[in-house]
Amino acid sequence: MRIYEELQARGLIAQVTDEPEIRELINNGGAKFYIGFDPTADSLHVGHFMALCLMKRLQLAGNKPVVLLGGGTGFIGDPSGRTDLRSMMDTGTIQHNCDCFKKQMERFIEFGEDEAIIVNNADWLLDLNYVDLLRDIGSCFSVNNMLRAECYKQRLGRGLSFFEFNYMIMQSYDFLHLHNHYGCNMQFGGDDQWSNMLAGTDLIRRKTGDDAYAMTITLLMNSEGNKMGKTANGAVWLDPDRTSPYEFYQYWRNIGDADVMKCLRMLTFLPVKEIDAMEEWADSRINEKKEILAYDLTALVHGEEEAAEARKMVPDTIK
Numbered sequence: 001m002r003i004y005e006e007l008q009a010r011g012l013i014a015q016v017t018d019e020p021e022i023r024e025l026i027n028n029g030g031a032k033f034y035i036g037f038d039p040t041a042d043s044l045h046v047g048h049f050m051a052l053c054l055m056k057r058l059q060l061a062g063n064k065p066v067v068l069l070g071g072g073t074g075f076i077g078d079p080s081g082r083t084d085l086r087s088m089m090d091t092g093t094i095q096h097n098c099d100c101f102k103k104q105m106e107r108f109i110e111f112g113e114d115e116a117i118i119v120n121n122a123d124w125l126l127d128l129n130y131v132d133l134l135r136d137i138g139s140c141f142s143v144n145n146m147l148r149a150e151c152y153k154q155r156l157g158r159g160l161s162f163f164e165f166n167y168m169i170m171q172s173y174d175f176l177h178l179h180n181h182y183g184c185n186m187q188f189g190g191d192d193q194w195s196n197m198l199a200g201t202d203l204i205r206r207k208t209g210d211d212a213y214a215m216t217i218t219l220l221m222n223s224e225g226n227k228m229g230k231t232a233n234g235a236v237w238l239d240p241d242r243t244s245p246y247e248f249y250q251y252w253r254n255i256g257d258a259d260v261m262k263c264l265r266m267l268t269f270l271p272v273k274e275i276d277a278m279e280e281w282a283d284s285r286i287n288e289k290k291e292i293l294a295y296d297l298t299a300l301v302h303g304e305e306e307a308a309e310a311r312k313m314v315p316d317t318i319k
């Protein structure tokens with residue numbers, strides 16, 4: 001199975017800008033793609049994990065990944081899809097969080113000349129000159145279109161500051177910068193990023209005449225329609241000091257029956273065929289599926305040893 005078809009079979013593809021072109025591009029290992037991560041905390045969470053796994057899948061198919069740390073965009077904060085205001089982070093916190101992200105990412109992605117590269121948009125965004133930017137980039141954006149963007153819908157009722165309204169322009173500028181300096185031709189992100197990503201492809205077309213593509217991945221929702229990767233105590237973190245390997249294991253071991261197949265497909269690297277076969281596993285084997293899911297994800301995030309340890313600690317009552 002080729003990578004595009006595999007992403008489809010796993011239910012990972014939410015939206016694409018140009019279907020046949022993207023299929024061809026990533027199936028032939030022709031994408032140099034980036035995913036941006038804003039340093040909103042000192043640990044990655046499950047949503048980031050999905051994005052990193054996607055990077056890995058695409059890289060295994062011969063495509064070239066670029067990780068972008070949002071050391072510049074972190075000064076603004078993405079209002080996409082949010083009703084609440086984010087608090088402003090100071091320079092020290094942003095720097096610290098970027099360092100933490102990088103350290104955690106190195107567990108999943110190999111960085112190096114021929115591997116993935118990592119960049120920080122602080123390196124180009126923080127030096128921009130306001131008037132130059134307005135003339136050069138601002139002139140390419142239609143406020144009318146921006147106001148119609150899906151990502152601000154939630155926000156328009158409550159009020160959106162000009163400060164946050166500019167976030168889309170910063171993210172679009174990143175895509176253009178990576179296109180011009182690194183030959184990036186594609187961007188991936190969560191489905192809430194669609195408007196920002198579209199704006200970037202549009203900016204590249206206007207400034208360079210080149211085609212650039214975007215694909216969003218499905219947000220992981222449970223059967224009740226809530227975002228997964230959250231507990232009553234907050235997010236499920238990848239940092240073992242915030243969410244222990246045992247708690248991490250337990251989160252997946254205890255998900256709803258209706259969600260286990262979807263999680264196996266979207267999150268693990270088990271071959272699609274093997275997962276399809278589990279569809280047949282009768283009711284009594286549902287727990288077995290959950291154990292496979294929990295073990296697999298814990299091993300990916302914390303290593304096999306920790307995963308085996310976490311599995312042993314499972315109380316008998318729910319085994």
Ligand SMILES: N[C@@H](Cc1ccc(O)cc1)C(=O)O
Binds near residue numbers: 170171174175189193
């Ligand atoms: N806006 C993205 C992060 C991001 C930052 C800069 C980019 O160029 C791309 C993506 C998010 O909130 O998840």
